Amino acid sequence: MDYLQSLQCKTPAEGRQLAFTLARKSIAAIQTDPEVRNNLRLEYAKDTAQLIASSQVVAIEFQTIAMANNYWRDEE
Template sequence: METKEDYLPSLITNTPFEGRQLAITLARKSVGAIQPDAEIKKKLRPIYAEDPISLIASAQVIATEFQTIAAANNYWKK
C-alpha cells in the first residue's frame, strides 16, 4: 500500500487566514485525488482557467471547505 502524506493533522488553525489557506489546500488535494494524472490536469487548465463558471465553481468548493474549518475553530472566537 502506498504511503500518503498527512496534510491534514487538524482543522484547527490560529487565524481565519490560516483557515482559508487550509481550505485552498483541501480543495487542491481533492482535485489531485479525483484526477491524479498531472499531464491531463495540465492539458485541461487552459480550458477552465478562462471559463468564469468553472472559476466560480472552484471558489464555491473553497468556500465550502472554509465553512467547515471555521466551524471547527468556533469561528475563531476567543
C-alpha cells in the same frame, strides 16, 4: 494525507489556505495524473463558470474549517 493533520488553524487566513488546499487535493485525488491536471488548470482558469464553481467548493470547505475553529472568536 500530510495536508490534513488537523482542522485547527491559528488564524482565519490560515484556515482559508487549508480550504484552498482541500479543494485542490480533491481534484488531485480523482485526476491523479499531474500533467493532465496542469493542462486542465490552464483551461478552467479562463472559464468563469468553472472559476465560480471552484470558489463555491472553497466556501464550503472554509465553512467546515471555520466551525472547527469556533470562528476564531477567542482570538479577538
